[in-house]
Amino acid sequence: MRHFFGLTFTTLLLTTAFTLSAQNRPFEFGLKAGLNRSSLALNNDLPSAKFGFNIGLTATANFSKNFFLQSGLSLSMKGAKIEGKAPIGFPGWALVAGQDAQLISNQLYLQAPVYLGYKIALTPGTKLVLSAGPYVAYGLGGKTKLTGDIIYGDMIDHGTIEEQTFGNRGLQRLDLGIGTGIGVDFGQTVVGFTYEVGLRDIRPQSDTYFPFYVSSYKNRNASLFVDYKF
Incomplete structure (x- = not known):
C-alpha cells in the first residue's frame, strides 16, 4: 500500500510539473495557415484586392507569461x-489598357517575420495577443496577366499578354516591410x-516591361490565420 501511495504521489508530481511546463514552455513550435487579401500601393493608389493563401511553420520564444518573440x-x-x-x-512608350482591361498580378513569396x-x-484559458515587427520576403514565382483592349500608339488590339512576375524584366524579388497582428490565444490554438x-519599392530596376507599372510598387496584405502549437 505504501508503494502504491508513493507511486500515486510521484505520478501527481510529474503530472503537475508537466502541466506547468506546458503552460510556461520557453519555446513553442506551430503550424500556421490563413487567407490573404493582398493588393499593391501604386503612387498612393490602391488597386482591387486579390485573395490568396499562406501556410508555414512558427517558432516562439516565451520570455515570460506575457512577452514573446x-x-x-x-x-x-x-x-x-x-x-x-x-x-x-515606361516613359516615351506607354501602353494604355482600355476600359475593359483586367490585370492580375500573382506573387508567391517565401516569407519570414519577426514579431x-x-x-x-x-x-481563464484565453488571452488577447498583440504583436508587431518587421518581415522579409523573397519572390519565388508567379505570373502577371493583362486581358483587354490594349492601345499601341494609334493601334488597338484585344487580347491577353502574360509575363513572369519576377525576373530580369519583372518585379524585384526581395521585399521588406512591417506588420502588426491581433488575435485570441486559446492555449494550443491562436486565431487572429x-x-x-x-x-520597399519592388518595381523593375531595368526598363519597365509590359505589363509592369512605372509607379512605386509596394505590397499590402491583410490575413486571417490559425496558428496551432505542437
Whole structure:
C-alpha cells in the first residue's frame, strides 16, 4: 500500500510539473495557415484586392507569461487585381489598357517575420495577443496577366499578354516591410488577424516591361490565420 501511495504521489508530481511546463514552455513550435487579401500601393493608389493563401511553420520564444518573440517561415500568395484604364509601360512608350482591361498580378513569396508580442488575460484559458515587427520576403514565382483592349500608339488590339512576375524584366524579388497582428490565444490554438505594409519599392530596376507599372510598387496584405502549437 505504501508503494502504491508513493507511486500515486510521484505520478501527481510529474503530472503537475508537466502541466506547468506546458503552460510556461520557453519555446513553442506551430503550424500556421490563413487567407490573404493582398493588393499593391501604386503612387498612393490602391488597386482591387486579390485573395490568396499562406501556410508555414512558427517558432516562439516565451520570455515570460506575457512577452514573446515569434518568427517562422511560410509560403504566402500575394498580388493585386487591377481593372479599368491605367497606364502601363515606361516613359516615351506607354501602353494604355482600355476600359475593359483586367490585370492580375500573382506573387508567391517565401516569407519570414519577426514579431514581438504581448498577451493579456481575458478569461481563464484565453488571452488577447498583440504583436508587431518587421518581415522579409523573397519572390519565388508567379505570373502577371493583362486581358483587354490594349492601345499601341494609334493601334488597338484585344487580347491577353502574360509575363513572369519576377525576373530580369519583372518585379524585384526581395521585399521588406512591417506588420502588426491581433488575435485570441486559446492555449494550443491562436486565431487572429495581421496586416502587412511593404516598405520597399519592388518595381523593375531595368526598363519597365509590359505589363509592369512605372509607379512605386509596394505590397499590402491583410490575413486571417490559425496558428496551432505542437
